[in-house]
Amino acid sequence: MNDRELSCSAGGQFMDRGRMNQNGVVQPLLTDLYQITMAYAYWKSDKTDDTAVFDLFFRNNPFHGEFTIFAGLEECLKFLDSFHYSQSDIEYLKQTLPEGIEHEFFEYLGNLTARDVTLYAIDEGTVAFPRVPIIKIEGPLIIVQLLETTLLTLVNYASLMATNAARYRMVAGKHVKLLEFGLRRAQGPDGGLSASKYSYTGGFDGTSNVLAGKLFNIPVKGTHAHAYITSFSSIGELKTRLLKHKQTGIMEDLLEHAIRHRAMLSHLLDVSTEESSEGELAAMVSYAIAFPDGFMALVDTYDVKSRETEQTNTEPKLISKIKTENSPPKLKPSTNGHQNGQINGQINGHKTNGHQNGIAQNGGKSPKDTKIQDTKTSTTTTTTTATTKATLKTTTVSNGTAYLPKYVEKSFRSGLLNFSAVALALNDLGYHALGIRIDSGDLAYLSCLARESFEKVAERFKVPWFNKLTIVASNDINEDTILSLNEQGHKIDCFGIGTHLVTCQRQPALGCVYKLVEINGQPRIKLSQDVEKVTMPGNKNAYRLYSADGHALIDLLQKVSEPPPAVSQKVLCRHPFQESKRAYVIPSHVESLYKVYWKSGKICQQLPTLEQVREKVQISLKTLRNDHKRTLNPTPYKVAVSDNLYNFIHDLWLQNAPIGELS
Ligand SMILES: Nc1ncnc2c1ncn2[C@@H]1O[C@H](COP(=O)(O)OP(=O)(O)OP(=O)(O)O)[C@@H](O)[C@H]1O
Ligand SMILES: O=P(O)(O)OC[C@H]1O[C@H](OP(=O)(O)OP(=O)(O)O)[C@H](O)[C@@H]1O
Numbered sequence: 241m242n243d244r245e246l247s248c249s250a251g252g253q254f255m256d257r258g259r260m261n262q263n264g265v266v267q268p269l270l271t272d273l274y275q276i277t278m279a280y281a282y283w284k285s286d287k288t289d290d291t292a293v294f295d296l297f298f299r300n301n302p303f304h305g306e307f308t309i310f311a312g313l314e315e316c317l318k319f320l321d322s323f324h325y326s327q328s329d330i331e332y333l334k335q336t337l338p339e340g341i342e343h344e345f346f347e348y349l350g351n352l353t354a355r356d357v358t359l360y361a362i363d364e365g366t367v368a369f370p371r372v373p374i375i376k377i378e379g380p381l382i383i384v385q386l387l388e389t390t391l392l393t394l395v396n397y398a399s400l401m402a403t404n405a406a407r408y409r410m411v412a413g414k415h416v417k418l419l420e421f422g423l424r425r426a427q428g429p430d431g432g433l434s435a436s437k438y439s440y441t442g443g444f445d446g447t448s449n450v451l452a453g454k455l456f457n458i459p460v461k462g463t464h465a466h467a468y469i470t471s472f473s474s475i476g477e478l479k480t481r482l483l484k485h486k487q488t489g490i491m492e493d494l495l496e497h498a499i500r501h502r503a504m505l506s507h508l509l510d511v512s513t514e515e516s517s518e519g520e521l522a523a524m525v526s527y528a529i530a531f532p533d534g535f536m537a538l539v540d541t542y543d544v545k546s547r548e549t550e551q552t553n554t555e556p557k558l559i560s561k562i563k564t565e566n567s568p569p570k571l572k573p574s575t576n577g578h579q580n581g582q583i584n585g586q587i588n589g590h591k592t593n594g595h596q597n598g599i600a601q602n603g604g605k606s607p608k609d610t611k612i613q614d615t616k617t618s619t620t621t622t623t624t625t626a627t628t629k630a631t632l633k634t635t636t637v638s639n640g641t642a643y644l645p646k647y648v649e650k651s652f653r654s655g656l657l658n659f660s661a662v663a664l665a666l667n668d669l670g671y672h673a674l675g676i677r678i679d680s681g682d683l684a685y686l687s688c689l690a691r692e693s694f695e696k697v698a699e700r701f702k703v704p705w706f707n708k709l710t711i712v713a714s715n716d717i718n719e720d721t722i723l724s725l726n727e728q729g730h731k732i733d734c735f736g737i738g739t740h741l742v743t744c745q746r747q748p749a750l751g752c753v754y755k756l757v758e759i760n761g762q763p764r765i766k767l768s769q770d771v772e773k774v775t776m777p778g779n780k781n782a783y784r785l786y787s788a789d790g791h792a793l794i795d796l797l798q799k800v801s802e803p804p805p806a807v808s809q810k811v812l813c814r815h816p817f818q819e820s821k822r823a824y825v826i827p828s829h830v831e832s833l834y835k836v837y838w839k840s841g842k843i844c845q846q847l848p849t850l851e852q853v854r855e856k857v858q859i860s861l862k863t864l865r866n867d868h869k870r871t872l873n874p875t876p877y878k879v880a881v882s883d884n885l886y887n888f889i890h891d892l893w894l895q896n897a898p899i900g901e902l903s
């Protein structure tokens with residue numbers, strides 16, 4: 241696919257660098273109150289000169305996976321760069337903090353900056369693992385404490401989102417386009433913007449979020465909504481039918497071309513012109529006139545249905561269902577999953593080609609949907625649990641091809657007929673359509689049906705480019721849906737994904753924490769009954785050891801005082817808490833994971849562009865063995881400590897663990 245792949249796309253040439261510098265909501269007061277009350281108590285107890293080291297890390301990988309993509313670093317650095325309480329912040333704190341706070345504390349706060357802080361981090365876009373700090377931050381205790389919540393909020397969702405997106409990319413494969421469509425469903429405006437940005441980092445190709453496009457220079461893409469189709473009910477509503485021929489410049493009647501082609505296509509696509517909607521045709525013609533070089537149409541608006549599924553022997557009685565933007569809330573999907581008992585939201589005022597519009601499907605009855613063996617036709621009807629939201633009924637014939645009840649096929653053919661007619665009309669005038677979007681029904685089956693139809697049209701009308709039309713699918717898609725579609729076989733070129741992606745429905749938070757590990761050169765350990773929650777004390781360095789085939793073998797934490805592991809030299813790697821779990825590793829390559837990103841009030845590394853971080857994600861993922869990346873029961877990646885650090889942790893643990901008394 242090229243730049244024309246979706247109807248509307250724009251570059252980021254309008255990016256406002258000034259405003260890009262810092263998301264306005266990210267400021268020192270974007271924190272928990274307790275950070276500021278602690279700061280006062282530290283200040284009161286004369287801890288202003290104490291120096292601390294904090295580790296920012298997560299304990300578990302999200303989405304039942306065994307890897308996480310680290311994202312959000314650039315925003316953390318921008319936050320440090322601008323860290324300063326304004327006069328109005330100080331005024332607000334004076335009113336808000338408990339009475340009796342000494343005036344000098346506010347003066348102290350008013351002069352604070354992050355100049356004396358040093359921040360080490362692994363590169364943004366790198367795969368990261370539990371317990372290995374992704375950020376290590378040293379500096380005056382009060383300041384590094386004050387940074388906690390904001391740094392966590394900048395890293396947690398960003399990394400979760402980038403990881404989620406990277407997982408979608410992995411299951412979709414590298415040739416399928418992935419578009420983020422989630423703004424409307426995101427956790428508020430800032431959640432929506434972050435989702436667009438970090439889903440791009442994780443491997444999506446673009447977003448429908450226009451502001452994200454402008455701010456982050458992300459490709460903006462989109463099709464159109466059902467409202468556009470349903471806003472037309474007859475061809476009489478077309479204000480103009482004329483379009484300039486691309487080469488000759490002569491105005492021609494696009495509708496006339498479309499109607500002529502529709503009559504010819506009707507037989508080829510096995511759908512009568514009476515079965516397709518005139519309003520839909522009018523809408524498509526008008527859209528094509530608006531975007532002759534970017535015609536991409538939604539083809540599932542009108543569901544033309546038989547009264548029952550094709551298992552009934554009665555002649556199909558056609559009932560069309562109009563999908564509207566403001567339909568009443570769906571009834572909870574029945575196990576059958578297909579519109580049973582749904583009453584359409586727009587019953588009145590829409591007449592198309594003699595269809596009866598908006599009548600309840602199946603009279604509200606739910607066909608039996610457990611496994612049915614039809615001995616006569618040797619078909620098996622199964623219920624596929626497609627997503628958390630819904631189940632979908634498909635029928636499998638003996639040759640293994642899935643097909644849907646006739647009504648769905650008919651409905652879809654109506655959209656396909658109108659689309660193909662308009663696309664051929666455009667072709668007459670020198671333009672190439674882009675493709676279709678399917679937003680309901682069995683996406684595997686319907687995409688195959690669409691591709692097959694396009695191939696027929698390509699051959700019959702000698703338009704080879706019809707074979708290459710883009711098929712976009714949307715509708716509550718998640719990682720499992722894509723896996724399932726892959727198993728079934730489909731012809732989808734592009735997924736538009738919203739809700740599941742941006743809300744990270746499968747795991748809504750990453751759980752990064754920020755723990756004090758050293759103060760004034762003294763290690764600190766936080767003990768817990770839960771061994772998972774015991775912190776790794778002291779100032780540490782992290783290394784990634786690689787095998788000869790280039791795969792990452794293990795991450796190793798050491799005390800900063802230890803020499804780094806060396807290539808081809810045996811290093812003892814120990815499980816941090818289980819004494820018997822240890823292994824010698826002879827690395828072929830050693831990567832020191834931390835770089836100093838912020839020191840003496842300055843960002844110390846050339847920051848990569850979003851594009852470069854996006855590339856880094858894919859490069860970093862390639863270093864992981866496939867068994868760590870697979871969706872089902874992935875192998876945990878090993879995180880170890882050096883022998884020295886192991887002994888240090890366990891000595892400190894014993895020193896700090898109270899000795900009980902039995903009586
Ligand atoms: N072939 C398939 N395999 C697995 N899941 C699928 C397949 N096709 C679609 N799905 C998923 O099944 C669900 C179908 O949703 P739903 O029951 O709401 O049907 P629908 O077609 O959207 O109905 P409606 O038109 O009434 O909204 C969606 O989550 C979709 O992503
Ligand atoms: O399904 P998602 O992954 O969240 O992707 C975004 C959805 O947003 C639009 O739906 P719309 O807001 O029109 O609602 P509807 O399709 O549920 O009716 C679009 O048609 C997609 O289906």
Ligand SMILES: O=C(O)c1cccnc1
Nearest residue numbers: 421448461462463464736
């Ligand atoms: O452009 C689209 O097709 C789109 C955008 C947002 C949500 N759903 C679809």
Ligand SMILES: [Mg+2]
Nearest residue numbers: 679714715716
């Ligand atoms: Mg939808």
